Amino acid sequence: MKNSRYIWGALAAAAVVAGCAGTGSTQDLDAEFAAMMQSSFRDEGIATSDRLQQDLGQAACSSPTAPPPEVAKRIESEAMASIKWPTGGQYLGDWKAGEQLAQSGRGMTWSDASPATSGNGGQCYNCHQIDKKEISFGTIGPSLYNYGKIRGVKDVAAPESAAIVQYTWGKLWNSKAYSACSNMPRFGHMKLLDEHQIRDLMALLLDPRSPVNQ
Numbered sequence: 001m002k003n004s005r006y007i008w009g010a011l012a013a014a015a016v017v018a019g020c021a022g023t024g025s026t027q028d029l030d031a032e033f034a035a036m037m038q039s040s041f042r043d044e045g046i047a048t049s050d051r052l053q054q055d056l057g058q059a060a061c062s063s064p065t066a067p068p069p070e071v072a073k074r075i076e077s078e079a080m081a082s083i084k085w086p087t088g089g090q091y092l093g094d095w096k097a098g099e100q101l102a103q104s105g106r107g108m109t110w111s112d113a114s115p116a117t118s119g120n121g122g123q124c125y126n127c128h129q130i131d132k133k134e135i136s137f138g139t140i141g142p143s144l145y146n147y148g149k150i151r152g153v154k155d156v157a158a159p160e161s162a163a164i165v166q167y168t169w170g171k172l173w174n175s176k177a178y179s180a181c182s183n184m185p186r187f188g189h190m191k192l193l194d195e196h197q198i199r200d201l202m203a204l205l206l207d208p209r210s211p212v213n214q
Contacts, residue, residue, distance in 0.1 A: 037052055038052065044110040045109075045110035045111060045112065046108070046109075046110065046112050046113075046114060047108075047109065047110035056071075056074070056075055056078065057075040057078075057079065057176045057180060057181070060072075060075060060180070060181075061075075061180065061181035066181065067180060067181070071180075072180035072181070073180075075176055075180040076176060076177055076178065076179070076180050079174045079175075079176035079177035079180075079186075079189070080170070080174075080177040082173075082174050082177075082189050083169075083170050083173045083174050083177060083188070083189075084173060084188060084195070085166075085169065086169065086195060086198075086199065087195065090199065091156060091165050091169055091199065091202050091206075092156055092199055092202050092203040092206060092207060093196060093197075093199030093200040093202065093203050094199075094200050094203055095200070095203035095204045095207045095209065095210040095211075095212075097197075097200040097203075098122075098200035098201045098202070098203050098204030098205075098210070099130075099204050099210070099211065100121075101121055101122040101124075101193070101197055101200055101201055101204075102121075102122050102123075102124035102125060102130055102201065102204055103121070103124075103125055103130075104120075104121025104122065104123065105121050105123040105125070105126065106119065106120070106121050107119055107120030107121055107192070108120060108192065120192055120193055120197075122187065122193060122197070122201055123185075124144070124201070125137050125138065126138045126140075127139075127140040127141035127183070127184070128141045128142065128143060128144045129143040129144060129145055130144050130145065130204075130211075130212060131145055131211045131212055131214070132145060133211075140183060141183075141184065144205060144212060145212060146212065146213055147168075147205045147206070147212055147213070148164075148205055148206040148207070148208065148210070148212065148213045149208070149213040151164045152164075153165070153206050153208070153213075154208060155208075156206055156207075161206075164206075165202075165206065168202060168205055168206065169198070169202060171184070172187050172188065172193075172198050172201060172202070173186070173187065173188035173189060173198065174186045174188060174189040187201075
């Protein structure tokens with residue numbers, strides 16, 4: 001999903017360049033651009049063209065310039081309100097399952113039988129180092145090695161851990177709650193992962209027994 005920002009940005013830039021050669025109004029150019037986008041994609045399996053519809057955060061952050069502070073604040077406020085906190089207050093699952101999710105990059109493709117999240121991966125390795133044994137990982141995001149250890153999480157049930165546990169869940173559910181133009185996928189909000197899967201990723205990041213915290 002994060003690549004859509006760059007795709008929209010590149011296409012918007014192309015539309016602007018094309019518009020410089022003509023005399024159309026901004027409204028006309030916007031309409032032409034929207035028509036070009038719609039004609040360039042088709043529904044294929046679960047990959048439907050409604051993916052082209054941008055919400056406030058996507059639209060504002062696709063612009064070549066950062067959104068105004070008041071718009072950024074609105075994006076973050078709406079994203080925070082959208083977070084679904086874990087059922088029964090259970091934040092952690094199985095870190096071993098979380099590690100498999102973090103290293104899996106599949107899901108949400110046109111060939112999938114349904115949009116169910118069960119087969120999706122978290123593809124965390126695309127942007128983050130997860131532990132020291134990795135030899136290939138992305139650097140768009142910070143290293144996650146020792147994520148919980150650095151933040152002093154020895155027991156997720158301890159009161160002193162509450163803030164970082166809640167922040168981590170919220171960041172995984174809807175990253176725009178904390179940074180309006182975050183590149184991080186909104187795993188829960190966009191139904192990329194389900195609540196059980198997010199618990200497993202939480203365990204990978206915060207469980208003291210996880211290789212992340214060794």
